[in-house]
Amino acid sequence: MDQRTPEASREQTLDPADWEAFRALGHRMVDDMVEHLATLRERPPWRTVPEATRRALDEPLPHAAQGETNVYEQFLEHVLPYSNGNRHPRHWGWVHGNGTPLAMLADMLASGMNPHLAGYDQAPAIVERQVVAWLTELMGMPSTSSGLLVEGGTMANIVGLSVARHAKAGFDVRAEGLHGGEHPRLVVYHSSETHGWLRKGMHLLGLGERSLHAVPCDAHGRMQLAALSEAIALDRREGLRPICVVATAGTVNTGAIDDLASIAELCREQDLWFHVDGAFGALAKLSSKARELVAGLELADSLAFDLHKWMYLPFGVACVLVRDARAHRETFAMNAAYIAPQARGVIAGGLPFADHGVDLTRSFRALKVWMSLKAHGVDAFARLVDQNVEQAQHLARAVRAHAELELLAPVALNVVCFRCAPAGVAENVLDALNRELLLRLQERGIAIPSSTSIGGKYALRCAITNHRSRLDDFDALVDATVALGRELAAESQAFGGMSAARPSS
Numbered sequence: 001m002d003q004r005t006p007e008a009s010r011e012q013t014l015d016p017a018d019w020e021a022f023r024a025l026g027h028r029m030v031d032d033m034v035e036h037l038a039t040l041r042e043r044p045p046w047r048t049v050p051e052a053t054r055r056a057l058d059e060p061l062p063h064a065a066q067g068e069t070n071v072y073e074q075f076l077e078h079v080l081p082y083s084n085g086n087r088h089p090r091h092w093g094w095v096h097g098n099g100t101p102l103a104m105l106a107d108m109l110a111s112g113m114n115p116h117l118a119g120y121d122q123a124p125a126i127v128e129r130q131v132v133a134w135l136t137e138l139m140g141m142p143s144t145s146s147g148l149l150v151e152g153g154t155m156a157n158i159v160g161l162s163v164a165r166h167a168k169a170g171f172d173v174r175a176e177g178l179h180g181g182e183h184p185r186l187v188v189y190h191s192s193e194t195h196g197w198l199r200k201g202m203h204l205l206g207l208g209e210r211s212l213h214a215v216p217c218d219a220h221g222r223m224q225l226a227a228l229s230e231a232i233a234l235d236r237r238e239g240l241r242p243i244c245v246v247a248t249a250g251t252v253n254t255g256a257i258d259d260l261a262s263i264a265e266l267c268r269e270q271d272l273w274f275h276v277d278g279a280f281g282a283l284a285k286l287s288s289k290a291r292e293l294v295a296g297l298e299l300a301d302s303l304a305f306d307l308h309k310w311m312y313l314p315f316g317v318a319c320v321l322v323r324d325a326r327a328h329r330e331t332f333a334m335n336a337a338y339i340a341p342q343a344r345g346v347i348a349g350g351l352p353f354a355d356h357g358v359d360l361t362r363s364f365r366a367l368k369v370w371m372s373l374k375a376h377g378v379d380a381f382a383r384l385v386d387q388n389v390e391q392a393q394h395l396a397r398a399v400r401a402h403a404e405l406e407l408l409a410p411v412a413l414n415v416v417c418f419r420c421a422p423a424g425v426a427e428n429v430l431d432a433l434n435r436e437l438l439l440r441l442q443e444r445g446i447a448i449p450s451s452t453s454i455g456g457k458y459a460l461r462c463a464i465t466n467h468r469s470r471l472d473d474f475d476a477l478v479d480a481t482v483a484l485g486r487e488l489a490a491e492s493q494a495f496g497g498m499s500a501a502r503p504s505s
């Protein structure tokens with residue numbers, strides 16, 4: 001029974017009617033989730049969603065209350081077990097991070113506190129500024145740079161590209177837009193290995209895909225500089241306006257790192273914006289050993305990187321840093337009367353974060369970064385980056401050492417691309433064999449690599465941004481891959497033509 005007065009009980013709130021019961025439920029949630037994380041290794045990384053769960057999750061709009069405990073139990077049964085599995089020690093697919101227990105709790109605190117992070121001169125904003133200052137220092141960018149935390153690498157990159165467009169268009173894009181006018185087409189250069197965010201960004205910014213100029217890569221997946229220079233010169237001769245070069249530190253296919261210092265120099269000479277997509281690769285900066293691999297990153301005009309990939313934090317948090325703080329602000333700042341800056345009161349300090357990106361209302365994602373960097377120390381993250389680089393080398397060595405495995409790309413950082421080539425299997429069926437092999441690795445709950453295509457060959461691909469993996473996890477992957485390869489070779493019927501003998505050279 002509701003103990004409040006009849007008057008009060010008519011007033012609605014989403015706070016619990018019984019705070020003690022709610023507290024107990026909260027404790028149970030924390031206990032269950034901690035237990036889940038502590039025992040990850042005992043479960044397979046991934047399971048298909050059972051039909052019963054699909055049916056249970058297909059419900060009419062719930063008009064009436066089902067109750068917190070009831071809904072939580074549905075979560076335990078139908079949601080928790082069936083994710084894509086990236087928190088597991090044997091997940092190396094695409095480029096995902098694991099998340100961390102501490103940052104999970106930090107997200108809870110941030111949600112509980114629920115401050116508005118458009119700006120304001122309040123503690124959460126001071127925390128975000130501190131985090132951005134630390135990240136600026138770690139990346140080696142000047143302390144006068146500006147920065148912003150955003151949802152992911154895609155948004156961080158698009159913010160950088162937006163500033164590039166604003167700064168280099170040669171006219172007032174904010175006022176004029178790209179419609180009509182007398183201005184030439186604005187061209188952006190990138191390598192054939194650039195991640196898909198760039199096309200999305202070109203669409204959104206109205207630049208259009210036809211304003212992208214793809215530059216071919218060398219055998220190591222790095223943008224060819226001579227080809228880049230030629231492309232810029234050619235476009236200038238044709239009356240187009242080159243504005244920006246997008247380089248990548250850690251390509252999504254193979255982890256290749258463009259020659260950042262040389263591209264920076266070319267951009268300076270050519271008056272172009274130098275944007276670096278360092279979604280995961282930028283984090284190599286943390287390690288004194290891996291740092292030299294991404295030398296030149298600190299010369300970027302804008303640099304985007306994720307903290308939810310190679311810094312292992314829960315989704316979604318990424319950072320964009322911009323060398324020219326004024327250009328950054330001028331790209332996004334609004335002067336609306338209802339948020340006019342004041343010297344005193346709650347709005348003092350204005351809305352600096354909203355003035356540096358797309359979002360107005362922003363969550364306190366800085367808290368998990370701040371707590372994690374302080375609690376674990378930057379050096380712990382540096383050691384983990386080194387550990388992942390060493391694990392990639394370990395896996396590559398194991399692949400090279402095994403007669404039935406083939407390394408398909410050089411291992412520049414933390415990405416390993418390989419395939420299984422069992423004895424007696426013809427080249428023309430290896431794609432089909434490895435495609436099926438990957439599905440069996442995943443469906444049998446052994447491990448989660450993903451795939452890509454390297455020089456026209458289907459490749460199993462491990463991108464190692466996992467703080468839970470151990471060397472023996474990679475040994476287990478190698479053993480399972482070889483065993484599955486033999487199993488598939490024996491099932492040759494399923495792959496018409498597989499029995500055709502492979503030249504044994």
Ligand SMILES: *Cc1c(COP(=O)(O)O)cnc(C)c1O
Nearest residue numbers: 095152153154195251252279306
């Ligand atoms: C993951 C990735 C992105 C996109 O980042 P999200 O956080 O997924 O939005 C961009 N570039 C590269 C190289 C990536 O690996």
